[in-house]
Amino acid sequence: MSDPFPRLKLQLYLDKTHWLGPGKADLLELIAETGSISAAGRRMGMSYKRAWMLVETLNEMFGAPLVASARGGAQGGGAHLTELGTEVAARFRRIETAASEAARPEIDALNAMAAQK
Amino acid sequence: MSDPFPRLKLQLYLDKTHWLGPGKADLLELIAETGSISAAGRRMGMSYKRAWMLVETLNEMFGAPLVASARGGAQGGGAHLTELGTEVAARFRRIETAASEAARPEIDALNAMAAQK
Numbered sequence: 001m002s003d004p005f006p007r008l009k010l011q012l013y014l015d016k017t018h019w020l021g022p023g024k025a026d027l028l029e030l031i032a033e034t035g036s037i038s039a040a041g042r043r044m045g046m047s048y049k050r051a052w053m054l055v056e057t058l059n060e061m062f063g064a065p066l067v068a069s070a071r072g073g074a075q076g077g078g079a080h081l082t083e084l085g086t087e088v089a090a091r092f093r094r095i096e097t098a099a100s101e102a103a104r105p106e107i108d109a110l111n112a113m114a115a116q117k
Numbered sequence: 118m119s120d121p122f123p124r125l126k127l128q129l130y131l132d133k134t135h136w137l138g139p140g141k142a143d144l145l146e147l148i149a150e151t152g153s154i155s156a157a158g159r160r161m162g163m164s165y166k167r168a169w170m171l172v173e174t175l176n177e178m179f180g181a182p183l184v185a186s187a188r189g190g191a192q193g194g195g196a197h198l199t200e201l202g203t204e205v206a207a208r209f210r211r212i213e214t215a216a217s218e219a220a221r222p223e224i225d226a227l228n229a230m231a232a233q234k
Binding site: 005006007008009010011012013014015016018019020061062063084087088091092094095098099100101102103106107109110111113114 | 122123124125126127128129130131132133135136137178179180201204205208209211212215216217218219220223224226227228230231
């Protein structure tokens with residue numbers, strides 16, 4: 001899910017303690033893909049507990065669920081992104097793209113200064 | 118040195134293990150301002166050893182010194198940015214500015230989604 005180097009890693013701080021970064025965006029996208037919080041976490045090498053905590057952090061940040069989950073049931077539950085969750089992930093990716101494209105000439109210039117060694 | 122929220126925190130990865138972020142940029146700017154690696158580190162709440170390590174990491178990343186320092190002497194040494202160091206710090210700030218400006222509409226939209234709670 002990452003561009004080749006040199007590349008920006010970007011975190012959006014909504015306030016001092018609440019931010020959205022590539023890890024949370026990856027998790028949302030993997031939940032959409034796998035239909036499961038635990039499967040998404042596993043794909044990121046993350047414990048079930050950590051994946052759940054990140055989802056709860058996100059839900060709390062936005063004051064509404066980004067992920068809807070059903071515990072139990074025939075398939076042992078399942079999860080999907082809400083409309084809000086889909087929009088948050090998409091907007092974060094657009095922020096990454098807009099930022100990287102705008103900064104690309106300076107990024108390449110700075111990288112060239114490092115590569116001269 | 119930071120914009121109000123919401124704001125981006127941005128790290129430029131030149132490769133998997135070498136990146137330039139706001140901490141290293143702040144340190145360079147404070148060395149330029151104070152003329153001293155230890156004073157710059159102190160302003161950031163950083164140990165002398167950590168400030169020196171960051172400077173050495175930067176010098177290693179770019180294969181040439183970003184900071185020139187004189188140990189000892191009448192004033193107990195002193196440090197200043199080389200032309201390379203000045204340019205690297207300035208370019209990093211331009212990357213931050215270009216990235217933030219380009220992403221601003223999406224940042225504001227995402228922030229508004231969180232603020233509705």
